[in-house]
Structure formats: C-alpha cells, structure tokens
Amino acid sequence: VLIYTPALLFCCNSNELDVNLSRVFAGGCGKASLSSCSPKVCIVGSGPAGFYTAQHLIKVDIYERLPVPFGLVRFGVAPDHPEVKNVINTFTQTAKHSRCSFYGNVNVGKNVSITELQQAYHAVVLSYGAEGNRSMGVPGEDLAGVYSAKDFVGWYNGLPSCRELSPDLSCETAVILGQGNVALDVARILLSPIDILKKTDITQPTLEALAESQVRRVLIVGRRGPIQIACTIKELREMVNLPDTRPDMVAADFDGVKEALKDLPRPRKRLTELMLKTALEVPGEKEQERRSKASRTWGFRFFRSPVEVLAEPGHSRIAGIRLAINKLEGSGDGAQAVLTGEVEDVPCGLVVSSIGYKSLPIDPSVPFDSRKAIVPNTMGRVKQAAGLYCSGWLKTGPTGVIATTMNNSFDTARSILEDMDSGTLDMSAAKPGSQSISALLEKRGVKPVTFSDWEKIDNVEMKRGESRGKPREKLLTVEEMLHVAWT
Amino acid sequence: MALVTTLRRLVQNSLREYSRKASAVTWPTKQRSFSIGTQPLRSDNKVTVNFINRDGEKITVKGLPGDSLLDVVINEDLDFDGFGACEGTLACSTCHLIFDEEMYKKLGPITDEEMDMLDLAYGLTDTSRLGCQICLTKSLEGMVARVPESVADIRQTKDGSS
Numbered sequence: 001v002l003i004y005t006p007a008l009l010f011c012c013n014s015n016e017l018d019v020n021l022s023r024v025f026a027g028g029c030g031k032a033s034l035s036s037c038s039p040k041v042c043i044v045g046s047g048p049a050g051f052y053t054a055q056h057l058i059k060v061d062i063y064e065r066l067p068v069p070f071g072l073v074r075f076g077v078a079p080d081h082p083e084v085k086n087v088i089n090t091f092t093q094t095a096k097h098s099r100c101s102f103y104g105n106v107n108v109g110k111n112v113s114i115t116e117l118q119q120a121y122h123a124v125v126l127s128y129g130a131e132g133n134r135s136m137g138v139p140g141e142d143l144a145g146v147y148s149a150k151d152f153v154g155w156y157n158g159l160p161s162c163r164e165l166s167p168d169l170s171c172e173t174a175v176i177l178g179q180g181n182v183a184l185d186v187a188r189i190l191l192s193p194i195d196i197l198k199k200t201d202i203t204q205p206t207l208e209a210l211a212e213s214q215v216r217r218v219l220i221v222g223r224r225g226p227i228q229i230a231c232t233i234k235e236l237r238e239m240v241n242l243p244d245t246r247p248d249m250v251a252a253d254f255d256g257v258k259e260a261l262k263d264l265p266r267p268r269k270r271l272t273e274l275m276l277k278t279a280l281e282v283p284g285e286k287e288q289e290r291r292s293k294a295s296r297t298w299g300f301r302f303f304r305s306p307v308e309v310l311a312e313p314g315h316s317r318i319a320g321i322r323l324a325i326n327k328l329e330g331s332g333d334g335a336q337a338v339l340t341g342e343v344e345d346v347p348c349g350l351v352v353s354s355i356g357y358k359s360l361p362i363d364p365s366v367p368f369d370s371r372k373a374i375v376p377n378t379m380g381r382v383k384q385a386a387g388l389y390c391s392g393w394l395k396t397g398p399t400g401v402i403a404t405t406m407n408n409s410f411d412t413a414r415s416i417l418e419d420m421d422s423g424t425l426d427m428s429a430a431k432p433g434s435q436s437i438s439a440l441l442e443k444r445g446v447k448p449v450t451f452s453d454w455e456k457i458d459n460v461e462m463k464r465g466e467s468r469g470k471p472r473e474k475l476l477t478v479e480e481m482l483h484v485a486w487t
Numbered sequence: 488m489a490l491v492t493t494l495r496r497l498v499q500n501s502l503r504e505y506s507r508k509a510s511a512v513t514w515p516t517k518q519r520s521f522s523i524g525t526q527p528l529r530s531d532n533k534v535t536v537n538f539i540n541r542d543g544e545k546i547t548v549k550g551l552p553g554d555s556l557l558d559v560v561i562n563e564d565l566d567f568d569g570f571g572a573c574e575g576t577l578a579c580s581t582c583h584l585i586f587d588e589e590m591y592k593k594l595g596p597i598t599d600e601e602m603d604m605l606d607l608a609y610g611l612t613d614t615s616r617l618g619c620q621i622c623l624t625k626s627l628e629g630m631v632a633r634v635p636e637s638v639a640d641i642r643q644t645k646d647g648s649s
Contacts, residue, residue, distance in 0.1 A: 052569075083576035090572070234603040267606035401607070403581050406569045407638035 039420055040121040040433035044108045044362070045128035047071020048405045049392020051091040053125050054100055056413030061121075061434045062095070063112075064104045066160070067449040067481040068457060069095065071129055073402070075159045078185040079200035080192065082471065087402055095451045101434060104449030105482065111446045112437060114363040118387055120436045122427050123416055126366065126375060126382070126390040127409070130357035130398040136177065140309030141353075144168070145318035149182050149354035156189055156206040158474035160481075163205075169213035171349020175321050177306050178354030179222035180230040186352050187218045188238060191245050191296045201465065201472045215350065217248070221301045223337040225328055226257050226275050227264070229300070233271040239298055240278050246291035248299035249279035260331070275300070303327065307343060309351060320347040357398035372397060380412030387425065389416055453485035460484050534623040539633040540567060552625060556618035556632060557582050567634050575619035577601060580608035582618035584632040590614075594621055610635045 041057050043050045046064035048071065054060045068074065070088055077084045095102050106112065108128070117124045133150040135141060147167055154162030174190055176183045189197070194211050222229060240247065257276060261269055279300075283291060304323040312319040323344050326337040359375070361368040367384055369376045374397055375390045382388035391412035392405050400408070419425035441448060457475060464473035475481050533549040536559055540546060550559035557571045560582075573579040577600050586594065591614035597605075601620045608615060618632070 081578065083573050083578035086574040086576060086578070087572050089574065232603075233606060234600075237599070237603065267611070270602065270606060401579070403569070403572055403579050403607075403637070406572060406581070410568055411638075 038430075039123070039425075039427055040431040041123045041125065041416065042117055042121045042433075042437075043125040043127050044114075044117070045071065045126070045392070045394075046091075046095075046102065046104070047127065047129055047392065048073060048087065048091075048402050049127035049129065049394070049409050050125075051094055052406045052409035053127055053391045053413050055090075055094050056410055057416065059099045061101045061103060061437075063106045063108050063117075064102065065107045065128075067104045067478060067485055068454055069102060069104060069451075075154060075157045077157075078153075078189065079156065079202035080188070080196065081185075082200065084402065102449075102451040102454070103434070103437075104451075104454060104485075105478075106441060106446060106448050109362040111444060112440055114365050114388075116440060117437065120432050120434070121387075122431050123387050123389060123419075123425060125380075125412065125416070126362065126388065126394055127392045128359075128362060128394060130359040130373070130393045132358040132360045132373075133353070134356040134358050136306050136353050136355065138306050138308050140311060140318070143309050143311055143316055143318045145171075145349055146309055146351045146353065149176070149178065149186055149352050150357055152186055152352050153182065156202055158203040158476050160476060160478050163476050167209070167350065169209055169215050169350065172214060173217045173219065173346070173348040174215050174350035174352065175346055175348045176218060176220045176352045176354055178230075178356075179220050179300060180354060181232060181235045183220050183352075183354035184231050184235040184239060186354060187220055187298055188235075188242060190215050190218055191242060191298055193243050196243070199469055201470055201474060203474055203476060204468075205476070216296050218296075218298045219301050219346065219348075220298065221304045221306075221323065223303070223305045223326055224335055225302050226254055226300070227260060227268070227272060227332065228328075228335055229271070229275070231271075233267070233274060236271060236274055236278075240274065242298070244294050245296045245298055246294040247278045248297040250299075250301065251280055253300070253302040254279050303337065304344070305337065305339075306351075306353075310345065318349060318351060320345050321351055322346075357393070359394050359398065380408075380415045381419070447486070449482070449485045456487075457481050457484045532625075534625060534627055535629050536623070536627075537629070537631045538565060538567075539631065540565075541634055541636055545631075550623050552623050554623050556584060556621045556623070559623070560618065569637060570634070571619065577604050577617070577619070580604050580606075580617065581637065583608040583610075583635060583637075584616055584618045584621070585610075585612050585635050586614045586616065586630070586632060588614055590627070590630050591616070593626060608635075609637055 039058065041059065042061040042063060043053055044063050046062050046069035050062055050064075050071070054062060070091060073085055073088055073091075094100055108114065108117065114124065133148040135148075140146070145168055147165065151162050151165055152167065155165040155167065176186055189202070189210070190213070194207065197210065198207055239245075254276060257272060261272060264272060303326040305326060306321055307324045308322040309318055310320045310322055311317065323346060325340050325342040325344060327340050328335045329338050330336055358373045361370075366388065367376050367382060375394050376383040377390050377395055380389050380391055380395055382390055389412050391409040393400070395412065396408055416425070420427060438448070461472040461474055465471050475484065533551060535547060535549055536556065538546045538548070538560075546565060548559060548563040548565070550562070554562070555575065557575050560567060560570055569581050572581045575582070583605065594616055597616065597620070601617050605611065605615055605617050
C-alpha cells in the first residue's frame with residue numbers, strides 16, 4: 001500500500017517515515033533531533049477499544065495480556081452472532097500494518113508497570129475494558145449454581161480463566177437476573193437447539209454440557225417494567241423466533257403498556273410492540289401448533305429484584321431465588337423500582353446474574369473512580385495524569401455495542417492528536433518505545449506473542465474447526481496457545 | 488523558529504492525512520460479481536451518487552446498478568470514519584445514511600431486520616436507511632445521501648473542562 005501525501009512522504013513503512021521526517025527537520029531546523037519528531041504511543045488492551053484507537057494513530061504498540069487479541073469480540077460476542085465479529089477483519093489489517101506492533105502475553109500491571117510504559121512512551125492509552133462484574137450483593141450469591149453472566153459467557157466463549165466453570169445444567173429452571181442483550185444471549189445459548197449451536201465457534205466442552213442439559217425453562221428477570229427493558233429488538237426477535245421454544249409471560253406485567261405506546265420514540269415503540277404481541281396476542285393456528293410442540297419455554301418476569309438465593313436445606317446448592325416485588329414510580333427511562341414489601345420464591349437450579357460488567361484498577365499509579373468503576377477522564381484524557389489516556393468501556397462504563405466503542409475510541413485518538421499538535425502532550429524528550437519495554441520483558445523472562453504468532457493459533461483453530469463443521473475450534477488454555485504460538 | 492513551526496505543522500498535517508487514509512475503511516478483497524445483467528457495461532449504465540460527508544462536503548461518485556451504497560463507499564475509497572463495521576451483514580448501524588423525503592420514497596421497502604438495526608443508529612430520522620441495504624438502480628440517478636454524525640459531538644470548551 002502506497003500512501004501519497006501532498007508534501008514529503010512517499011512511504012507507508014514507519015521506518016521510512018522516520019527517515020523522511022529527519023530529512024525534513026534536518027533541512028529545516030538543523031538542531032531538531034529525529035526522535036523529538038517521532039511520537040511513541042502504546043495501547044493497553046487489544047479489544048475493539050484498543051484497535052479502534054490504534055486506527056487513528058500514526059505509530060502504535062498494542063499490549064495484550066492474553067496470547068490472543070480482540071478482547072470481547074472473541075470472548076463476549078455470542079457464538080451465534082458471527083457477523084458481529086466481522087470487525088476482526090479491519091482489526092487484523094491494522095495489526096498487520098507496519099505502523100502497528102502487537103505484543104500478546106504481556107500483563108501490564110504485573111510484567112510491566114504503567115510507570116515504566118510512561119517512561120518508554122509519550123502517550124499510554126488504557127483500553128483494557130471491564131473484566132469484573134457487578135455483584136447482586138445478596139445472601140447466597142456464593143452458592144453453587146450461581147454465576148455471573150460475565151463468567152458464563154466467558155465459559156461458552158472459551159475464555160481461559162472460565163474454563164473450569166462447569167455450570168450444573170441438571171435443573172429444569174434457570175433464572176437470569178437482568179434483561180439486557182447479554183442476558184438474552186445467555187438465555188438463547190441455554191435454549192438453542194444443539195444442531196444450531198454445533199455449527200458455531202462455541203467451545204466443545206460447552207456443546208457437550210448443553211447436549212446433556214436438563215434446562216427447559218428460562219426466566220429473564222428485571223427490576224422494572226416492559227417499557228424499561230434494556231435489551232434491543234434484534235435480540236428479542238431471536239428469542240421469539242427460537243426454534244422449539246415458546247414464550248411464557250405474565251399478562252398482568254403488561255397492564256398500561258399498550259396505552260403508553262403512542263408516546264414512545266420509534267425504536268422503543270417497535271420493541272415494546274413486539275413484546276406485547278408475544279405476550280398478549282392470541283397466536284394464529286400455525287404459531288399455536290408450533291408453540292404446543294415446543295419443548296422449551298422462556299419468559300420475562302418484571303418488577304422483581306433478587307433479595308436472597310435460597311439453598312437446599314442442609315446443602316450448599318441452590319434451590320431457588322427469593323425475589324422482592326416492586327412497583328414503578330415515574331415512567332419512561334427515569335422510572336424507579338420501589339419495594340412493595342412483598343416477596344416471591346422461584347424454585348430453580350441455576351441463577352445467572354447479568355447486571356453489568358465492571359472495570360478494575362490496573363495499577364496503583366492510575367487514578368480510578370471506584371464508585372463509577374472507570375478511569376476518571378475528560379474526552380479520554382485521564383484526569384491528573386499527563387500522557388495517560390483511556391478509551392472504550394474503561395472510559396465510559398461497560399455499556400454499548402462495538403459501534404459505540406468505536407466512536408468513543410476515535411474521540412480519544414482525536415484528543416491525543418490534538419494534544420500532540422498543541423504541545424499539551426510533551427514530546428520534547430525522546431522516548432525509546434518498545435525497545436526498552438522489550439528489553440525489560442526479556443529481563444523478566446516474559447516472551448511476547450507477536451501477531452504472526454497469533455496467526456498460527458488462528459490457523460490451528462480454524463483447521464480444527466473445519467473437521468467439525470465449525471468456523472473454528474478455540475484453544476482453551478494459555479499453555480496450548482503459547483505452545484502453538486512458539487512452535 | 489517560524490520555519491520549524493511551519494514545517495512541523497506541514498508534516499503533522501500530512502501525518503494526520505496519512506493516518507486518516509490508513510484508518511479509512513479497508514477491506515479484505517472479496518469476490519465481487521458485476522451486476523451487468525443483459526446490458527453492456529457502458530459508462531452511461533452507471534448511477535451517480537452524491538454523498539454529503541460529516542464536514543458538509545459533497546462527494547460525487549458513480550456506482551453500478553446492483554451495488555449497495557456500502558459497496559460504493561468501499562469501491563470509491565470514501566473516507567467515512569467507521570462506516571460499515573459489520574461489512575454489510577445487518578449487525579451494526581454504522582452505514583446509517585439520511586435522504587430527503589422524495590428520494591427516501593424511491594428507495595423501496597425496508598425489512599424488519601434492517602429496521603431493527605437502524606433503530607439503534609444515532610440521530611435516527613424518518614428518512615434514514617442503512618447503506619448496505621440500498622441497491623442502486625437507474626431511477627436513483629443523482630441521489631444525495633447524507634452521512635450523519637455517529638455520536639454527539641461532546642467537544643466542550645477548549646481547555647477540556649466538562
């Protein structure tokens with residue numbers, strides 16, 4: 001790829017870029033050194049935030065803790081949503097470009113500190129996302145059979161740290177707390193026919209567990225009402241159309257909803273209409289027949305908050321969940337759930353809490369707002385930390401789809417470029433960049449995984465998947481990944 | 488000193504252009520079938536499309552009947568940040584385009600699937616569509632499609648205070 005600029009640069013190779021820059025400055029100002037014109041930037045995290053930020057920076061190093069890149073695109077997006085993962089193509093192009101270097105298997109915060117990165121780079125961008133989860137904060141949350149959606153999703157997507165989750169699927173009823181798209185993903189994976197799932201990149205152990213699963217009924221529980229539901233229409237439609245399932249809703253939950261429709265903006269209106277139709281409309285003959293033959297059910301339960309996970313007497317296994325019954329005060333987005341004092345016990349053997357991911361602090365030297373669980377920042381510039389930036393969920397909190405993160409990351413990159421241009425970002429001192437970090441890592445016995453190493457892993461996974469009719473069969477441990485990377 | 492500053496600005500602007508171009512939508516080469524149909528591939532077969540980009544600039548290009556507007560953006564290498572992230576598979580809303588009423592009516596029916604994703608687009612209007620779902624025909628000759636902002640411009644004061 002040749003990039004032509006109006007003036008002086010006719011190359012896309014970053015080394016040549018540096019050489020040409022030095023020619024310009026040597027000619028123009030004599031004393032200006034090459035390295036003062038060569039900004040060194042690194043990004044921590046190789047998910048969408050990391051890559052979209054990288055796309056707007058001239059030369060950048062990306063550090064990733066795992067041997068494999070792409071973050072939640074690989075480990076969060078549901079296996080039956082492969083089109084959403086198409087962004088991997090543009091990320092791959094970015095990574096393979098000579099101006100971008102990928103360093104996998106590097107744990108920032110452990111193998112190298114943020115301070116050390118700041119010594120090596122003019123700007124450090126934190127894009128490591130949200131690997132924790134909000135807890136329900138109720139008794140019994142630690143019982144066997146209770147999982148965070150983050151872990152459940154990590155399990156079916158092959159996140160190495162979730163490999164041992166082995167959720168017990170021998171119960172009939174599963175209760176999911178939360179009604180966002182992640183909650184619907186979990187419900188869909190629990191209820192989808194195996195014939196559909198076995199053609200995706202869902203992990204083999206998950207497939208085997210689901211093939212044996214006794215789960216036949218999934219309740220998706222929210223604190224507020226239908227008009228406040230957090231999921232989006234595409235995911236709802238997938239549930240409505242899920243083969244071999246039928247909806248099971250409580251008609252009373254929808255009192256007053258029809259009347260409120262006319263005031264809703266189109267997206268919310270369409271979503272609510274679909275819910276109303278599914279919950280209240282008497283189905284036609286064909287649909288009636290389909291529903292009567294279905295072996296699995298799913299449904300929303302509204303105005304319910306968890307207050308306790310109940311154990312089987314004398315055991316530490318879950319027997320059910322106690323839900324407080326709420327009423328709504330106010331309407332629309334701002335409506336609040338208020339306790340009525342009544343409770344309801346729902347027998348179940350599996351609880352998945354899908355109430356939000358949460359970012360964690362990476363390094364004591366980085367400011368962290370533990371209330372909001374984000375790095376405090378203004379337009380991606382970390383507050384009270386010159387040279388530190390953030391993008392993605394770490395910057396704004398853990399909500400939003402890939403496109404949201406894309407815009408967020410472009411904004412951070414813009415802030416960085418503005419700061420370089422205005423002199424706010426001090427680039428007077430030369431910085432060594434990856435050279436010094438690589439030397440540090442070597443001294444500490446840490447060997448980075450390069451992007452071509454990742455491509456070896458990628459090829460092995462795709463090859464293994466081929467024989468099974470899957471797009472890939474993911475490697476499930478860091479050890480396996482490193483073995484393939486370095487053989 | 489002025490010379491240094493000028494040169495620095497020149498180079499940095501070039502670098503930014505470089506960065507913008509390199510970050511513009513680039514795709515792995517895919518098999519593209521030419522939708523010739525029974526008509527010979529003459530230049531008057533092409534359909535003129537005008538895009539208004541986010542800076543308000545008008546960009547005029549041509550596409551073939553059957554090409555989607557996303558195809559046109561890719562083929563003509565148009566630099567719209569983040570356009571078409573899911574590569575035309577109705578899994579995002581980044582190819583959101585806005586039309587005038589008259590043109591909108593000519594665009595044909597919208598499926599539930601498209602509307603589901605369009606519903607998530609920032610700045611949704613009654614004349615919005617997803618570019619990957621609009622296919623060119625001669626009757627759309629000279630169409631104007633506006634690329635809307637993809638997110639609220641949260642730029643506040645220059646000193647960065649919220």
